[in-house]
Amino acid sequence: MTTTITQDDVLHLAQLSNLQLADDEIAALQADLGNILGYVDQLAELDTTGVDPTYQVTDLENVSRDDVVQPHEANREELLKLAPEQANNQIKVPKVL
Amino acid sequence: MTTIADYVGKSAVDNVRAAIDAARNSENFHALLSLTEERALERAARVDSGEITGRLAGVPFVAKDNFLTFGSTTTAASHILEDFHAPLQATAIEKLENEGAICIGKANLDAFAHGGSTENSAFGPTLNSVDQTRVAGGSSGGSAVVTALGIVPFALGTDTGGSIRQPASFNGVIGVKPTYGTVSRYGVVAMASSTDTIGCFTTNAADAELVMDIMAGQDTSDMTTLPDFFTPTDAKAQQKIGIIKESLTDDVDPQVVTRINEYVATLKDAGHVVEEVSLPMLKYALAIYYIIVPAEISSNLARYDGVRYGKRADASTLTGLYGQSRDKGFVTENKRRIMIGSYVLSSGYFDAYYLQAQKARTLLINEFNKLFETYDVLISPVSPTPAFKLGENVADPVKMYLEDIMSVPPSLAGLPALSVPAGKTNDGLPIGVQLIGQRRSDAQLLALVRSLEGEK
Numbered sequence: 001m002t003t004t005i006t007q008d009d010v011l012h013l014a015q016l017s018n019l020q021l022a023d024d025e026i027a028a029l030q031a032d033l034g035n036i037l038g039y040v041d042q043l044a045e046l047d048t049t050g051v052d053p054t055y056q057v058t059d060l061e062n063v064s065r066d067d068v069v070q071p072h073e074a075n076r077e078e079l080l081k082l083a084p085e086q087a088n089n090q091i092k093v094p095k096v097l
Numbered sequence: 098m099t100t101i102a103d104y105v106g107k108s109a110v111d112n113v114r115a116a117i118d119a120a121r122n123s124e125n126f127h128a129l130l131s132l133t134e135e136r137a138l139e140r141a142a143r144v145d146s147g148e149i150t151g152r153l154a155g156v157p158f159v160a161k162d163n164f165l166t167f168g169s170t171t172t173a174a175s176h177i178l179e180d181f182h183a184p185l186q187a188t189a190i191e192k193l194e195n196e197g198a199i200c201i202g203k204a205n206l207d208a209f210a211h212g213g214s215t216e217n218s219a220f221g222p223t224l225n226s227v228d229q230t231r232v233a234g235g236s237s238g239g240s241a242v243v244t245a246l247g248i249v250p251f252a253l254g255t256d257t258g259g260s261i262r263q264p265a266s267f268n269g270v271i272g273v274k275p276t277y278g279t280v281s282r283y284g285v286v287a288m289a290s291s292t293d294t295i296g297c298f299t300t301n302a303a304d305a306e307l308v309m310d311i312m313a314g315q316d317t318s319d320m321t322t323l324p325d326f327f328t329p330t331d332a333k334a335q336q337k338i339g340i341i342k343e344s345l346t347d348d349v350d351p352q353v354v355t356r357i358n359e360y361v362a363t364l365k366d367a368g369h370v371v372e373e374v375s376l377p378m379l380k381y382a383l384a385i386y387y388i389i390v391p392a393e394i395s396s397n398l399a400r401y402d403g404v405r406y407g408k409r410a411d412a413s414t415l416t417g418l419y420g421q422s423r424d425k426g427f428v429t430e431n432k433r434r435i436m437i438g439s440y441v442l443s444s445g446y447f448d449a450y451y452l453q454a455q456k457a458r459t460l461l462i463n464e465f466n467k468l469f470e471t472y473d474v475l476i477s478p479v480s481p482t483p484a485f486k487l488g489e490n491v492a493d494p495v496k497m498y499l500e501d502i503m504s505v506p507p508s509l510a511g512l513p514a515l516s517v518p519a520g521k522t523n524d525g526l527p528i529g530v531q532l533i534g535q536r537r538s539d540a541q542l543l544a545l546v547r548s549l550e551g552e553k
Contacts, residue, residue, distance in 0.1 A: 013439050013440055016443070017395060017432075017435045017436050017438075018402065018419045018423055019424050019432055020420030020424045021432070025429070025432070032433055033440070036437055037440065039383075039387070040384040040388050040441075040450065043454060046453070046460070048457060051460060052456070053452055053455030054462060056291050057277050057462070057510060058277060058278045058511070060278070060323070063321075073185050082181070082182075082406035083404070083405050083406060084403065084404075084406075084407075093415055093418065094412060094414055095414070095415070
């Protein structure tokens with residue numbers, strides 16, 4: 001089975017995924033995504049009427065802890081240093097608008 | 098290969114120096130991305146002075162490079178984290194260090210653990226420990242190879258759909274994928290949160306029991322950890338074991354089938370009852386997995402955007418910064434999975450793909466539960482083939498995914514599963530048998546393997 005994925009689909013998915021693809025990647029991704037979706041399409045033949053979905057397998061529910069501030073081993077300066085660009089104790093990015 | 102006992106009670110500095118020398122002499126395998134030599138020797142000196150003690154005092158180990166550690170970079174084998182120095186250590190690493198273990202280096206993997214061969218590493222593949230023209234397996238390929246080469250007695254890996262078990266199988270060592278929630282994932286690079294687990298590679302069952310005993314346990318920094326349950330134990334006599342018939346079809350390499358049948362004979366000789374069982378949902382497991390896991394990947398990898406940490410592309414707008422940092426920072430397989438995830442979660446496709454997969458997942462779990470009403474353990478091959486040639490599956494992602502067909506079902510159900518050496522092909526390539534247990538039966542599985550050691 002092959003699900004048809006167009007070049008526009010690839011570009012739309014790239015946009016949804018925040019990926020600016022290089023032009024030479026698009027054709028190969030178009031073929032790969034079509035083949036992968038073609039493979040997983042076989043699930044359509046399963047009758048799942050009335051079956052509950054499974055989202056997690058811990059058997060745990062609503063795990064909470066006391067709402068008390070806990071010290072963290074990494075401090076503000078160390079975390080800020082990880083950012084590629086900083087200014088005035090904040091992370092700097094290009095203009096948004 | 099070495100065992101933990103070979104290192105205990107010896108000079109920690111000598112242990113660490115020997116491990117680092119061995120790592121340097123095996124650089125051609127490309128199993129390690131970095132060494133943590135300075136920090137390792139400093140900690141070794143503190144063990145030798147008696148300041149640091151514990152059950153693993155002075156025992157060297159290697160962590161997959163998606164565990165946050167001090168002493169070197171944590172790259173996840175990706176360009177975007179190429180220069181990343183972790184501000185904290187993973188809980189699993191802290192627990193091992195509290196028992197005196199010493200991390201000597203970081204192992205290669207498929208970038209962000211996306212793959213089954215370590216060929217998706219942004220820094221080049223790891224070579225198989227037995228045959229350098231073949232893959233190490235993956236994604237924890239480097240960890241399997243350093244254990245198989247005897248550089249260290251144990252190594253850490255992560256297993257989301259087979260990433261510990263399959264490389265363990267390809268290199269002839271034990272691989273432990275525990276029950277979902279056994280070991281805290283705090284400080285480990287997330288891939289697919291509903292199936293990610295942390296486990297280990299060892300050369301014998303007793304070492305795996307010790308390492309898991311230390312790493313396991315509830316952690317308030319990871320709310321998905323289960324209440325403590327892992328306690329090493331002895332194997333029950335006369336267990337009922339089911340061999341999954343759908344895992345031994347004509348599509349499986351005949352030498353793999355032969356070795357699995359020999360392992361079954363060993364189990365029977367030890368007094369266990371082995372019967373053929375059916376898991377009809379096995380044929381759908383891979384399709385379920387390659388919907389759910391990319392969906393979770395697309396969410397988990399959204400954080401790598403070049404803003405707060407990681408490499409940033411030079412761009413004049415914020416949108417460009419995100420898009421170009423991610424394009425340059427991820428390998429092709431990362432992009433495939435992120436985009437598949439975006440697709441199956443898209444409005445209009447969500448019900449047909451993501452919701453259908455989560456319902457099918459329930460059907461798979463129901464089949465496992467039914468079998469565990471009768472059987473203590475289920476067995477299958479870990480992988481349909483021994484280690485394949487480098488480059489053999491690179492051009493065809495679906496063919497590469499099919500290598501995971503037997504390892505993904507326990508992952509989707511959160512079950513513990515081991516890869517145990519079951520002999521070799523005529524060409525000397527290792528083959529692993531997979532032992533699957535009910536949730537929280539991890540210690541029983543390892544005890545069973547220990548009881549069989551020396552009987553082959």
